[in-house]
Amino acid sequence: MTIKSKISFYISIIFTLLFGLICAIIIFIFSDFRKQEFEERLNEKAINTIKLLIEVKEIDNDILRIIDKNSINQLYDEKTLIFDENFNLIYSSLDDTKIKWTKSDLLYLKTHKSFLEKDKDHEIYGFFYDTNKKDYYALISANDNYGKRNLYFLIYLLTGSYILFTVLTWFLTFYIIKKQLIPLGNFHKKISEINDLNLEVTLESKQNSKNEISLLSNEFNFMMNRISDAYQKQKEFTAQASHELRTPIARISAQLENQIQAVDEKNKVIFKSLFSDIEQLKELINSLLILSKVDSRNNEKIEKTRVDEALYNSFEKIKKLFPDFKINFSMTDDEQLFDKLEINGNSKLIEIAFTNLLKNAYLYTDEKWVNVTITIHNNQMVLSFTNSGKTLSDEEVKTLFQPFMRGSNAKNTNGLGLGLRIVNRILQVSDYTISYNKETNLNTFIILF
Template structure:
């Protein structure tokens, strides 16, 4: 669950709980109010009946029944009963709806002077009435159907309001949060476009002063500092690599001249040969650093040209054969379209040749028989390059680690190297929007897969 969903969910839940509390409170308070109002009506009825029947001598029981039955304020299933102080029923307005009260109930009325209780289906009100030093118990019972219908109406009204209100808030909260946090989605998309070769991207800043705009401003300031630091690092790497290149080349040339002199003893010649190999390896590391600096200094692909991948491989193999005379390659091309332009890619010839040299050199050095196979084939809008050799595979859990700069696998044995070659290959291919993968296709059989986009599909 992302930030927008969490914010909307928490806000909607809080609103739902608050609305439920308010609606429930309204219902309970209204129910108590209607109950008190109904009890007041019953109290008024009890007092009126008692006064007419007890205090007015002209009204007897029969006349009081007529008055009760014809009252305009008559309650539903109403019944009024009067007991004397000896707990004897002296008046009952409706003989068919008699509510039987025990002596304990009447004593409770005497103690509290007024009681009200709800039973099924009647509400009962008891009143302790005193007149002319005589005590009476007046009991009124009735069904509150009118008020119950109001409560049911209010219940369904509040329930409908709760459902509509919560549904509206849930929908609006998710939509509004999505709209309010849309700048963060734009920021995320912009940030995903930032790479080490493209540090000039900045987040757009709005005119309004809010937290999102402050975040964009702070991020842009951070990117300015990173860009400046990265530029200084690239400048230092490039300058240092170029400055080291010349003296190392001179040292290698001088050692090579010494090795061609006559009269050197075997130990001296062996030591000079070892120093020459170390110097040559150092020269390769410096050349690799120069290549990395060259990649880092390029911010666009304007230097890309139309290249044929097969011709580039032929040129690379020819250069390697001069250094390693026993280099053997089986080269095949699968092109079912019959169109030679399908092997064309866009790229920088110098950088791609450095990458191919490193790939073929590694395949040669780590091969059991110093031979390898190379296959080019077109797949949809991509060109796939497969380089296969036989040899001990490296022991790594994540094969992507092999393309980490200065990392060397477990199968290096006595093979000299710096571990920087495959790192340069990865950087060059990423610069050309290409991918590289290593896989073990069989026992002691290694394969490197490089996928290039076709020239007409490369932007």
Template sequence: MSIRKKILIYFSATVILLTGLSLVFIYTLFAEYREEEFQQRQKEKITTTFNFLTETQRMDSDILQSLEEVTIQKIYDEKLLIFDGDKQLIYESIDDTEIDNPEEILKMLSSENNWIETKDGLYDVVGIYFQSERKSYYGISKAYDAFGYTKLDFLRKVLVFTFLLITVIVIFVSIYLSRKISKPIMEITRKIRNYNFESENSPIEIEESENEIGILASRFNELMKRMKEAFSFQKHAIHHISHELKTPISVLVSNFEKIENETDFDTVKKHIANQKEDTKSLSEIINALLEISKAETGSQVLKDRIRMDELIFDIADELQAIAPDFNFFISYAHIEDDESNLTISGNQRLMRSAVTNLMMNCILYSEEKNATINIRSLAGKIQVEFINRGETISDKEEQYLFQHFFRGTNSKGKKGFGLGLIFIYKIMQIHQGDICYKKKGKDTNIFSISVPLSGF
């Protein structure tokens, strides 16, 4: 059953049931009140009749009966009996209504039990014990409350009409509310059903953003954003691999060609040694890609203690083989003589890959044969700046810098796929760090990475 139907049925059934029970309670309460009030009037009628008879006992009986017909008997369809202390009948009204077994009622009346009430069909029967001038008397009244039943019947009709009217109103209100409440849920369902990772889907927007539906829509939008990022990373995984593996594979193929054409054994042996080192480098790149994939899928990434300055020096030495005439000037700032101010907790392969990419960019995009690397410790983090002189990125292009396949105007004529920086960005995320870009003037590029120290 859909949520809309559940809201409609549950809300309607609950309200209608409570309304029906409330109206039944009102009717029952009024019926009890009518009966109680009428029986009190019967009691008063007995005592009033007795007092009237006492005052008029010397009057002619014919005159008394005529007076009774006018003043007493025509009020109700009733039968009234009054007995003395010996339970002998001293007065009987002239009405034709009969009281069944008055002796049983008289037996139950006494000074301790001076009030009895019962029903005979629609008639109310009341028996009382009372005293007058130190004498005991008994009275029994059986009457039909025509006026009370008329009001009760009118009330019943009003309540039934009210119940039907409320039922109709509740059903229409339930339909409206069920549509209003289920609309954002249906919208979320439609979005999920028609969601396409290939296109840019707008987030779900609803008017009430602070209720549960708003929270649900917000969580859905967050989930879709994360899923889209994960899907985008998975989609471009092959591009990451191509970007990282193309150069080492080309080197391997080139080495094989050299070995194939080489006849000198010593030279062949040297090429094989180089090939071995290049193969190890390729293996490291593959392992780095696997570590990122693990992090993207929520798996635990292996972490070691990494001395950042030593890592930078090692990479600088390795890059000398690629660009022997390029120099890196490495400096320290705000670093105390403590190893913990240079040590982070991270994945060796990933951090090496990130730093290597940044240093390679310094080589590729520098107009000079040198670059500066500043290392500083600040607020529980180690910050490394990679500074090179060369054409900068325009203000308009900066917003796209860490997106897939973006290449600025300064990259014209240079090989690449526009994946290196997004690769570094994801590595920084894995290490709870960040990367940013800024420029100094029109010819200085500064890339800065910041990673928490191992003690923080």
């Protein structure tokens, strides 16, 4: 789960739980309020009934029942019982509602003065009325339909509000946080574009903003500028140093070549060995210059190159170096292929890449042959170089395109380990890819254009 999703999730959960807790507290408080209000109503009803019964002499039980029947109240299924001090029933209302009571209930009333208990849908209120002459006990059973109806309405209202609030909270939280963190997503996208061929990445930021993302973007841009400057200075030093070394190396090579002809056979072996080392050093300098040239062409105008023409030029160069090298070239007869033979890339660098692959095919095989094929696969042009020879291990394949990497099959072969690195860099500049596949005694390099 991303940080954006986590923040949205936790905030939504917190607000949902808080609002749910508030709704539960409101329902609890209102339920307790309804109960107290209902108890007060029943208490007032009990007192009024007892006073009418004992204080107004003109009122008998029948008249009291008529008054009780016609009294306006919000109570339903009401039943009123009045007892004297000897626990004798002296008054009972007209309705058929039954009240479950025992003598112990009346004794409890004498001690505690009142009680309220629940009996299914009804609530029973007991009240002890103490006069100077006699004591009276009242039991009233009623169903608070009015209060319960208000309570149920409040529960439905809060439940609906809770569901609506939860949906809106989750939606708005995810939407707002996603919108606010769009710069962070752009920040991640820009960072993912950074590689050794693309150090010119800059992020949009506001210089005077105190927003954390803007501050981070400013620091990132400052850091990338320093890295780019350091990397540029390194490339310039490599190019300049390599260029300056070429002249003295060329002089030493020419002088050694002249001395080989002049010395005797005994010293000729030594001079040939020195000449070989100088040539290898010259090749290393040329390779470093090529890598520097590749890096310096990142921002140049895009050029067009014909793959078949670059291949033919590479074939000619390799044949001059290795006349015994057999090159088998084939190309799929497909109309789509002819449209894709023209690619983006510098022709000289593309030729260097092809030449290095052909040279590798010659040096690391005993049979001195290579099959070069151009095909179409998934609407992409595929160029493959296949030769026989010892294949690389899985560990060697992982570092195949790293500088100065030499596999176990290169023990008896002179080389610098920069050829495939140069190939990979040249292809990377134009966003092409190269991969290595192996079969039994077959090595294949595949380029996807």
